[in-house]
Amino acid sequence: MPVFERLKVWEKAHELTLYIYRVTEKFPSEERYGLTSQMRRAAYSVPANIAEGDSRATKKDFANFISHAQGSLAEIQYFSLLCRDLELVPTGVYQQIQSQADEVGRMLGALRTKLLKKS
Numbered sequence: 001m002p003v004f005e006r007l008k009v010w011e012k013a014h015e016l017t018l019y020i021y022r023v024t025e026k027f028p029s030e031e032r033y034g035l036t037s038q039m040r041r042a043a044y045s046v047p048a049n050i051a052e053g054d055s056r057a058t059k060k061d062f063a064n065f066i067s068h069a070q071g072s073l074a075e076i077q078y079f080s081l082l083c084r085d086l087e088l089v090p091t092g093v094y095q096q097i098q099s100q101a102d103e104v105g106r107m108l109g110a111l112r113t114k115l116l117k118k119s
Contacts, residue, residue, distance in 0.1 A: 004051040009107035013047040013069070016100045020076065023097070027088055035088065039079045045072035046104065063115040070108050077101050 004010045020043040024036045046069045053065025077098060084094035 002051070004047075004054040007050060007054065007111075009104065009111055010047050010050045010054075012100070012104050012107060013050060013073075016076070016097070016104055017043040017047055019100065020097065023089060023093055027083075031088070035079060035083060035086075039076065039083070042072045042075035042079060045069070046076070046108075050108075058119060059115040060119040063112050063119065066108050066112040066115065070105065070112070073101055073105055073108065 017040075020039055024039055027036045049065045049069035049072065053062040053069075056062050056065065080089070080094050080097040080101070083089045084091060089097075
């Protein structure tokens with residue numbers, strides 16, 4: 001098992017990615033290259049950046065990748081708001097995405113702080 005898979009924040013980010021894939025499966029086909037693609041890209045970018053950062057030689061480098069993951073998470077939060085306002089997802093789905101994103105965001109912030117203190 002790769003080391004990053006042992007990180008709880010990676011696990012939570014992966015769960016969010018899977019949820020977003022399931023949600024976006026139901027989007028209209030005309031959104032395939034729009035919101036569907038953008039949301040999915042932002043979603044898988046979060047755990048991918050955690051994984052890539054974990055492989056870096058220094059804690060400072062890892063913290064930089066966590067910053068990229070935080071940026072992608074912000075995109076997810078905006079895209080889910082947009083999808084709610086466009087009525088592509090019901091409020092409950094929007095709230096679920098936001099809740100999961102908030103949890104991942106708190107975890108990323110704590111990890112980044114810890115990494116920067118060690119570097």
